[in-house]
Amino acid sequence: MNISIAIDGPASSGKSSIAKCISDRFNFKFINTGLLYRLTTYISIKENIDFDLEEGRLIEIIKNSKIDVHSNYLVYNGLILGDELRTQEIDSKVSLVSSKSNIRRLINEILRSFKSENGIVMDGRDIGTEVLKDACLKFFIIADPDVRAKRRYDQLVKSGVDVEYNKILNEIEKRDNIDYNKEEGPLKKANDAKVIDTSNLDFQESVDEVSRIIVEYMIPKMEFKQVRVAENNGFCHGVLRAVNELDKVVKSDNDKNISTLGEIIHNKQIINYFSRQNVKIVNKENLDTLKDDRDILVIRAHGIPRDVEDVLITNFIEYVDATCGRVKVIHKKVRDYYEKGYDIVIVGNKNHPEIIGANSYCDYNAKFFFEDKLDGEILSDKVCVLSQTTEKYENFENAIKLVSEKCKDVVSLNTICDATYLRQRDAAQLAKDVDFMIIVGDKLSSNSNKLYEVSKKYCENSIIIERASDLKSDILNEIITNCYKVGITSGASTPDWIMKEVILMIENRTENNIKIGKLLRGKIESIDDKNLVLNVDENLEVILPIAEISLDERNKFGDTFKVGEYIDGKIISLSNSDGKVVLSRLEVFREKSLEILKEKFNNSERLSVIVKEDVKGGVIVEFNSIKLFVPASHLDFIHIENLNEFVGRELEVKVIEMKEEKNQFKIIGSRRAVLEEEKKIRENEIWKSLVLGDVVDCEVKRINTFGAFVDVNGVDGLLHISEISWGRIDKVSDVLNIGDKIKVKIIDLDRENRKLSLSMKVLQDDPWSNVDEKYxxxxxxxxxxxxxxxxxxxxxxxxxxxxLVHISQISHKRVNDISDFLQIGQEVKAKIVEINKENKRIELSIKVIE
Ligand code: SF4
Known part of the structure; x- marks a missing residue:
């Protein structure tokens, strides 16, 4: 479920710690907003940017970067940055960067763009009012300045810093004054934010308070995938009534000194809640302390012994009796049968307050059936067997069986409460059908413990926890990684929202937390010759086998991997033989390499690859452990007969195709693309060097009817047939052969269209230049x-x-067929009758000299 949560509040209110804890609890992505300002500072230092003068350049770089922020590190263009963002230099410059309004605006935009399948939690200034205006839930965490000062003081003293409390208080008050009253972006509560005043709460209670509101918001909107909830669970009507009665007194009798006789219910959260409302807990031994007119006592659902009630009455102590109606029925039955001369046998724990109360109605003469044994001797031949309301029915049956063996007149009164029976029945049914059972309830709660016993009978993996935070990461991890079907129920004294909190913890991890391919960052705890053991977020131990480290990193192992340092890896197994999550650096390396490949593909850049093998139609090459296919036609300009001769060679290629099919990348490389590019570069250089009129050496490459193509330093030029010689040429091949090395003159140069016209004849003397002198x-x-x-x-x-001897000038005779008079190759004498030097024509006559 994509939920966004904004947490704001004054300095030292604990908002960041609460946000982090909430993110851990529910697997929300925690966005550490401060890291983005640190990254901006980091970039300005790296790129040598003066953010006063070159703010635009800095903004442009950030805009064009890929950034993902986590709780204590971020990923910047594929690079994980953690400690690198916490240097002294960054510390000293970050506030300057964050004061730039354009940068703040950009960072707010980036923050708004973050999404997570599980939900996002962000804390910080303006989060509720500016950055996440549309957040699903907004919290404004406050606490009295003196409480915040005390917390800060304790924190500093604990870390060995010598400080004065008053100085800290002054600083906090001063900071509040500035934050609330500054002109630009003052600290203010969003209208729809829920205020959590933590002045009277410890940290855990503060988190619980925020957590409760999140749970109530999310659970109705969720579809459970892994968790099944027992139909009957949680507060029974007796407990609900007792809690409501006490709450009523708290809310209506503000001037009263409110007490409960013992804990109102066996649930710490509820007890702590009433304790914060100044409700005190007294016991029967100190009832005499309730002497004031304003004292009022609330009796809990378990009820109290008859003699204790007498003390209240005789001492005129005002009280509200919240004893459950079913318990009162037991009191009455015990008294009735006792007075009729029956021995009273109660199935249950004689030290439980409910049983003590019931026992008082037979003047403390009851016998007890507990753990399959009868405690006490039955003296009468008449026995009345009753049960503690939370007892297991099976025990009650066993007690009847045992008592029936001893006497004939047995009255059995099944006083097991329906609420208890239904909870146990549903827990048993559920336990048979799931892999893991969680009972949420106080460990002092009898009915919760009974639920645990029932569940354990049908499901070995049963646990009882009091609150969501008791569900430790190893258990949570086991549940998630083994995809256990989880059953959940809760005791009759467990508030509904605590169970829902547990459900949310599991469901919000089910699909997206620990899964194959996820990137985890952990601290190196230990290193042996096979594995590195990492601790992720201080609650998950994972393994990084050395075999899953890239060769490059293995070569500088000691420098790269040190205990206490953070490294990242991708999950490749959810559970090895020891049940641990296994990471791989190779997969991270591969992913980064894939990113590089994509970038090179997009930018049409070259990369160096090693040819691994020849296959049908081409070769397989490798780039940083990613394989590419290079078709044979893309290995060279010419056809390659033996592809195997490339194996082992390092080549430069370009990625010419990259597409993802069924989660696999099909990547095609081309060496020919590189060769073509090089050729083009060379040709460019040559074209630049060619000059009109220059005489150059060249080689005849191709011959056709209209001329010859020659290679001039690597570029093609045309030597037209008319430019080969001053004389007439019938066939180019009569005068030139492929491979001939000749000198030519550049007579036309069109760089734009890459046309080069050459002439050979201009390098020879023109025989027509003095033709009139010669002839x-x-x-x-x-x-x-x-x-x-x-x-x-x-x-x-x-x-x-x-x-030319015109046909009319061949003979005085009539010439019908020239070959009747002349033969090709025949030497003849003729007279020069006309010369046209310009048109290169000489007219001859044979007949005039006949
Ligand atoms: S479990 Fe039954 S008897 Fe006990 S308080 Fe609840 S409703 Fe009453």
Missing amino acids: PIGAVVLGKVVRFAEFGAFVELEPSIDG
Whole structure:
């Protein structure tokens, strides 16, 4: 159940200790609000932030952090911080940080964001009025200044500090004055807060008072999962009436001196409550102290002996008779049969006040049947057998059997109270059906002890406790970890809320406290060669096997693990062979590693991994004990024939896929992603270094119809076919081969689109530059026929310079087919008739020189 509880109050009122105790009792998450201010200070120191000048930066860091606060430590971005937040430097700066209103606002926001399945309890300034305005329950703890001063004084003296009480009182009064009257955020009670005045309460009573209100609020809203409650339990009507009668007197007769003859009921909490209302307990020996007109005595449900009542009457002592009607019936029956000459046998404990009272009605001549034995001799042949109201029916039957063997006239009066009978019957039924029985009742209460006996008969795991805090952690742990079905009942003198408190303690732990995977932080109690024994919250002993410590930590064992220091671990077993909870550091390590992996995945960062094995389709690599799969296609740019050659190698990879399926992470890594990234970086550098017009060395990588792709220091460039040579090239492969190392000139550079155009021919002399000098018009040249076209034949005069003999200039004869006159490769003489240097054209004529 998600409940939020805000606890506020003046300094030294005990609010923090109460909050902590309530959190422990009901397994609520206790948020130590002060730790957040300490963390803020810690960050400002670590990051070297001046919080006056760089408040914004500090706020930004906190906003972007993952923080979880516990009672005495917090987790900051996966790092557990405890003692690190309690340094002197932080002590001296934390109040400055907490005085910044923007930081206070942010921290309040963070505090509001905390949730817990079991409930949250927070204490501190503004908690009820600002931070948890919508809290389900708010408490304002107060106590008189002198009481707070005394508590503080005692505390300091106990820890060996030499102090003056008056000085402490002055400080408390001064602090109250400042806190209640300051302009910004004065100390004030939230309108809907319940005020708990602890002036007359000890610490346990203060916690009980807060606890009672929480229990009453929560129990009706809860669905019990582990606990079953006996149908008839708790206050019987006799006890309820007695308590109500006394309460009535307390509330109506303020000026009276109220006393009870013996404890009103056998329950310490109720006794303490009335004691705080100044109700005194007297016994029959000091009744003579009640002489004042204002004295009033309340007689409890057990009743009193006849002679004691006579004393009250003869001494004119005012009294309220709260004797239970059923007890009064016993008194009457005893008297009636005694007067008829019957021996009276009472089944029960002769020292119990109810029996003493009944015995008085036969002038203290009763015999007793107790623990299967008859105490006293039966003298009459007529016997009346009665029973203590809380007796077990089985004992009553045994008594009748025994007495019937001794005399014939036996009157058996079953005076066992229904309330008792029903409670015992239901307890027995429940005990048969559960793994663990808890009887809540005072150990002095006869009926509670009887309930315990009945339960124990059917359920070996039966215990009797007086209050919730008696349910020690080892028992609680056993109940929770073994998932026991728990039966609960309570004695006729047990207030309802105490039993409910026990139920809440169990139910609020059932699902969420000790469970596999939970992170626990404990203090190292001892270390041996196999285990570390830790104590968690001073009430749970857990084991951390050395085998569950990471290799890294084992290597520096002595530095990391020292008795008295705190470490954390994840629960991997609820109960080992000794019934202890077992923790693992490896699992914490794994979780942290997983966090790192997630972060690296989100930020596309690289990580170093070790290849553990080759499997079908790829390899398994490991990062801090977490396994990743790297597909073969992601190992390199090229196909890897033998994956086994990678086993044992350290690689850099990137996480390219990470998803959770059925609580398992599927993580895919890629080395190719790293190689691609490196290539890109290299290319960037190369692109930056390339300059238009530069001549660079390169290697031919690929050839196609329009040119060749070459590698220039790692980037691709295009050498177009037209840029290879000044002359005509039919096929690139006629002039270039893959692997050829050539020199080229950068003739175009588009860094943005990564386009690099190169030229080889510009590095050669242009044969056309002085073509008119080399080949004057009118001159006759010798050339070689190199190709035909529809319109004529091309004749090579020199490499890269061809001249065209138009079809009309081949012969004086009519030329229908050029090949009838010329052959490819044939040397011919021709006359230069025209030169167009600009368009690189030479026109030749064969026929003019025929
Ligand atoms: S147990 Fe029965 S007899 Fe005893 S006080 Fe309660 S109601 Fe009366």
